Amino acid sequence: MPSVSQTTFEQTLADFFRERLQAGADDLDPRPREETLWYLGSLLARFGDSAQVFSYDQGEVSVRPLALLYRDAVEVDSHYHRCLILRQLGDLALFMGALFPENYSRRGISRDYFIGMGGGAYDYLGENARDNRQVFSELAERFARLLELVATVCGRDREMDETDILQLFQRWRETGDPRLAAQLREMGVVLPDAGGMH
Template sequence: MDDPLLQEQTPTEYFKDLIDAALARQQLRANELTAYYLVNLLCRFMRPDGRIPFADDTHEPLALRLGRALESGGLEQRARLRNVGDFSLFMSGFFSDSFRRRTIDVDYYKSMGEYAYGSLSRRDEDAFCEVFAELARKFVGFTDVLSDVSERTAMASNADLLRLYEKWLRTGSARDGQRLVDRGIVPNSSVGSRFVQ
């Protein structure tokens, strides 16, 4: 007897369902090819060895990686720019909460990613120039989509909920407030961020 809760899905199908649902929840309209690009991005980052693609470059500052990409030419430039854009988008979407404990914040990754994708969008001979243009134009929105996917696929602990509540207290973000409500916690909007609850 088949268990209806267990279904066979390829990683591509799994991530497509998650991306489509996240786009709907975030109310972000995306070209079908751009949505599929996001699916493939997640598939590229899902590796059995747990390594992040192009991790050998991760110890080099992103600005230097972007500079090297711009100095190179042809296919190498395209590959390097794409790596900077993809890495920035993935890190901003999946690990944005970890940036609050670092000297470099999520805006740095946003700037680098937007610039890399924007540079790729100006290459008319590239079949993906429209995809890269949309990724550059809606970088923050796509970051929210990947954050949504990250939250839906991660196990939420009490510590995660506390961090989310503290973040909501600091920022007053409607999105974070709704995430708390979805988890059964009603944020008290009458209390300002300077008060401890």
């Protein structure tokens, strides 16, 4: 159970991030829902405690790879636990993709990876979670823009470059995923008709 000082710290930090998210959201069209901004502020405050980000596995402290979280979600029998794991996956993908993209880029992992993993996790939650379905749906549909908002709020505001957008477009062409199409359109990319794709 968190101590009183830890709880106060998270509340104060959440308020700080919510104020910054509110200001940053004014530049987005359409503006994210208030509930989504509230969720993001709480997420950033929660991850202000490194114990929420790192895990201890096989004698090492590290961030659990998103692919392993995904595998855990697929293999678990309980719907409730699957949703918990996918929420952790989505939250970590958003946090790590916004704050540490260069660390992963050096290992050949682009923002598209975080967008795919996090957006997919939130998409499932938008349809299956017990609570906050509208929040998770918006996080899934607007993951790329909200990742940039979080990066800006945290002072890591690198816009998606041409390579990132091209990789996202290529992934959309391969999968036809409407969620990726919505993200591309939100960035101003005009997509060809689905019938004209080969």
